[in-house]
Amino acid sequence: MANDASAVSDAPSSAVSNSPLADPFSPPADSSLWRKNFLLGAATASYQIEGAVDEDGRLPSIWDTFSATPGKVLAGDTGAVACDHYHRWEADIDMLASLGLEGYRLSIAWPRVMDAAGRPNRKGLDFYKRLLNRLKEKGITSFVTLYHWDLPQHLEDRGGWLNRDTAYRFADYADLMSRELAGTVDAWATLNEPWCSAYLGYGNGHHAPGLANDRFATQAMHHLLLAHGLAIPVLRGNDPASQKGIVANIGRGTANSDSAADQRAAHLFEVQHNAWILDPLLKGEYPLDLFELWPGTEPLVLDGDMQTIAAPLDFLGINYYFRTNVASDGAHGFRDVPLEGVERTQMGWEVYPDGLRDLLTGFKKTYRNLPPIYITENGMASDDKVIDGHVDDAQRISFLKRHLAAVDQAIKAGVDVRGYFLWSLMDNFEWAFGYERRFGVVHVDYSTQKRTVKRSAELVAKFLKERKAKV
Ligand code: FCB
Numbered sequence: 001m002a003n004d005a006s007a008v009s010d011a012p013s014s015a016v017s018n019s020p021l022a023d024p025f026s027p028p029a030d031s032s033l034w035r036k037n038f039l040l041g042a043a044t045a046s047y048q049i050e051g052a053v054d055e056d057g058r059l060p061s062i063w064d065t066f067s068a069t070p071g072k073v074l075a076g077d078t079g080a081v082a083c084d085h086y087h088r089w090e091a092d093i094d095m096l097a098s099l100g101l102e103g104y105r106l107s108i109a110w111p112r113v114m115d116a117a118g119r120p121n122r123k124g125l126d127f128y129k130r131l132l133n134r135l136k137e138k139g140i141t142s143f144v145t146l147y148h149w150d151l152p153q154h155l156e157d158r159g160g161w162l163n164r165d166t167a168y169r170f171a172d173y174a175d176l177m178s179r180e181l182a183g184t185v186d187a188w189a190t191l192n193e194p195w196c197s198a199y200l201g202y203g204n205g206h207h208a209p210g211l212a213n214d215r216f217a218t219q220a221m222h223h224l225l226l227a228h229g230l231a232i233p234v235l236r237g238n239d240p241a242s243q244k245g246i247v248a249n250i251g252r253g254t255a256n257s258d259s260a261a262d263q264r265a266a267h268l269f270e271v272q273h274n275a276w277i278l279d280p281l282l283k284g285e286y287p288l289d290l291f292e293l294w295p296g297t298e299p300l301v302l303d304g305d306m307q308t309i310a311a312p313l314d315f316l317g318i319n320y321y322f323r324t325n326v327a328s329d330g331a332h333g334f335r336d337v338p339l340e341g342v343e344r345t346q347m348g349w350e351v352y353p354d355g356l357r358d359l360l361t362g363f364k365k366t367y368r369n370l371p372p373i374y375i376t377e378n379g380m381a382s383d384d385k386v387i388d389g390h391v392d393d394a395q396r397i398s399f400l401k402r403h404l405a406a407v408d409q410a411i412k413a414g415v416d417v418r419g420y421f422l423w424s425l426m427d428n429f430e431w432a433f434g435y436e437r438r439f440g441v442v443h444v445d446y447s448t449q450k451r452t453v454k455r456s457a458e459l460v461a462k463f464l465k466e467r468k469a470k471v
Pocket residue numbers: 045048192193196249319377423430431439
């Protein structure tokens with residue numbers, strides 16, 4: 001069916017102006033969000049939206065392999081078509097622009113732009129050049145992630161992130177991208193959420209490539225962070241005007257009781273989710289407590305690696321979704337103790353905006369060299385339905401409002417937060433959960449590819465319009 005995105009391109013303003021409801025999103029007058037230099041955008045990732053997995057020389061990625069393996073992804077869904085963004089990108093960018101969003105965080109599919117011998121694939125590169133040029137024309141700030149989990153399968157066949165060589169191949173890939181795309185990218189992020197790549201991919205097997213061993217997780221993490229550290233100076237050399245950083249998911253762990261054992265469990269939870277990544281990046285060392293949690297899993301670290309990993313950053317991207325309440329497991333670790341009677345999303349994740357504020361203010365205390373922060377993902381899944389051409393995603397509106405208030409509180413407490421990207425621009429392939437979980441502020445009907453702007457996006461658009469008009 002034809003691309004229907006054009007049909008919604010003027011929806012935000014018309015739908016908003018006709019709305020009889022009070023605005024449940026708009027931040028209070030004293031919120032830092034009203035500052036015009038606070039970047040408000042939306043995020044996506046290549047494998048989750050592009051589709052076209054066999055087109056124009058794209059090679060298979062670990063997610064093609066993983067999602068084609070029975071039992072790995074809910075309902076057997078794959079990213080083969082996804083939002084068909086590879087073909088519909090122009091209308092999607094029009095939609096983004098029509099919402100007044102000022103920033104767009106996207107990722108490049110490594111297997112689309114380089115062949116197995118490391119040579120550029122022109123057709124794949126041209127896709128991203130066109131896209132980035134269009135964003136520039138529209139005045140939209142681009143945040144480009146180099147690695148949002150779609151490792152070329154040929155590299156996994158040689159050990160993937162367990163093989164130190166993959167870090168050097170990543171630096172080659174960063175070199176090619178920054179030579180080709182210099183001047184069109186405002187900010188480069190090397191990796192998205194190394195915790196997920198290392199732990200879910202190699203530690204418990206919930207994500208591609210599906211391996212499950214704590215020792216693998218720590219070694220994969222080391223090679224991921226090394227890849228990041230090797231890429232930073234390469235990006236600086238090729239594209240000096242842009243910002244360089246990395247995106248980490250962070251987790252808030254709260255203790256189920258005041259007991260010392262439960263407090264320790266919460267501490268270990270945060271070591272595993274936060275310090276495991278942020279300490280090497282910002283202090284040049286792994287947290288020793290990690291190896292109390294996972295005894296005997298110390299990775300092989302060569303001389304100079306930690307200095308490479310701790311290369312100075314222009315920004316730190318933070319992805320935040322929920323908190324986890326934990327108790328001691330009676331040994332070295334923690335166990336989840338889900339709280340009763342709390343608000344949850346379609347993912348079952350607890351809605352807990354204070355966690356975002358507490359983590360941000362905590363990082364400021366822990367890391368004296370904490371770089372400026374962008375919230376590079378925040379959002380929620382709900383089982384949204386189009387009714388009479390509209391999607392009333394009331395829980396998401398309230399979720400976003402409360403999380404943006406938490407960001408404002410962190411800013412007022414002195415944390416340098418410069419922007420916020422909604423996850424996600426549109427519903428998409430949610431990894432192991434396939435298409436069932438809808439995170440978009442734009443609804444996608446996967447049978448027709450019709451996009452429908454949800455009420456949350458209308459209200460964000462309304463706010464941005466008002467902010468722009470303010471003198
Ligand atoms: C993050 C991922 C992103 C999306 C959200 C819901 O962990 O970076 O791709 O799946 O979760």
